[in-house]
Amino acid sequence: MKHLVAAGLALALALGLAQSGQAAQFITIGTGGVTGVYYPTGGAICRLVNKGRAQHGIRCSAESTGGSVHNVQNVIARELDFGIAQSDVHWKAWNGTEPFAARQATLRSVFSIHPETAILVVRADAGIRQLTDIRGKRINMGNPGSGTLPTAQDVLSAIDLTPDDLALAGGLKSAEQGDALRDNKHDGFFFLVGHPNGGIKDIFFSVDARLIPLVGPGIDNLVARYPYYVHAKTPGGLYRGVDRDVATIAVKATLVTSSEVDEAVVYALVKAVFSDLEEFKALHPAFRDLTAKDMLQGLTAPLHKGAVRYFREAGLM
Numbered sequence: 001m002k003h004l005v006a007a008g009l010a011l012a013l014a015l016g017l018a019q020s021g022q023a024a025q026f027i028t029i030g031t032g033g034v035t036g037v038y039y040p041t042g043g044a045i046c047r048l049v050n051k052g053r054a055q056h057g058i059r060c061s062a063e064s065t066g067g068s069v070h071n072v073q074n075v076i077a078r079e080l081d082f083g084i085a086q087s088d089v090h091w092k093a094w095n096g097t098e099p100f101a102a103r104q105a106t107l108r109s110v111f112s113i114h115p116e117t118a119i120l121v122v123r124a125d126a127g128i129r130q131l132t133d134i135r136g137k138r139i140n141m142g143n144p145g146s147g148t149l150p151t152a153q154d155v156l157s158a159i160d161l162t163p164d165d166l167a168l169a170g171g172l173k174s175a176e177q178g179d180a181l182r183d184n185k186h187d188g189f190f191f192l193v194g195h196p197n198g199g200i201k202d203i204f205f206s207v208d209a210r211l212i213p214l215v216g217p218g219i220d221n222l223v224a225r226y227p228y229y230v231h232a233k234t235p236g237g238l239y240r241g242v243d244r245d246v247a248t249i250a251v252k253a254t255l256v257t258s259s260e261v262d263e264a265v266v267y268a269l270v271k272a273v274f275s276d277l278e279e280f281k282a283l284h285p286a287f288r289d290l291t292a293k294d295m296l297q298g299l300t301a302p303l304h305k306g307a308v309r310y311f312r313e314a315g316l317m
């Protein structure tokens, strides 16, 4: 019976695809740690893509990865079809600056998504009241492959510190940073993430923690010097004990792909999200303030031609 059902399903699928004249095509989006916002963002995009599977024959899945740098590298290597990357990492990849050795010439923009603020979360008993107090402390800087790591390095150099000035510069993944804080193995961690999110909510629930402002002349210099950082605020009222907005810097999450990915695939993905934007926005609270217009901002690499085709059609370009 089971075999019959399976055979029937396979036949129905094959007929459906034959009718639409396409072979099934699988695409993967590289995201981030499972407790972050990238992972559910990839899931939300795929959900909308998969709704239209009968029309376009594309099946989308989101993969948990190390984050922005990993995603850009693997999109370029054609190991991933799409990846989510911080706008600063995206800029660095296109301009060929650290941590990239050269311009990633096949990098293409698709659209931008939610804003991400740089947060420095510390234990309340760590003796850290302001950014410069992290000298001599145990701070998680982000895992290799994350976008958090290069941004945290920029923040450190903005206040004339190097990782050697810390008692420990941790390389844990975002999914591990809460336990390290709770177990008092770390005094604090940097993270670049959208708000609100469940991972950070859980950490504030289970540890007495503080959110430290990223402000001062060093940070002002950073924003003045680089086009991809802006002054911003992590909103208050989202995490236990953080009642007021906390000043910091921000970037944007962006969706990237390679020029080698089919125009039809990129077109189908962009159309799936933009033609159902209200549903997309309902899939994560960090998407609350998104507008179609904003989602064309904050991009550095040229738009992929499949995205251009949709944006022209929709009158967005």
Ligand code: GLU
Pocket (backbone or CB within 6 Å): 031, 032, 033, 035, 036, 037, 038, 039, 066, 067, 068, 069, 085, 086, 116, 145, 146, 147, 148, 149, 174, 192, 193, 194
């Ligand atoms: N911005 C982080 C990174 O690129 C990931 C944030 C998330 O997982 O939501 O490493």
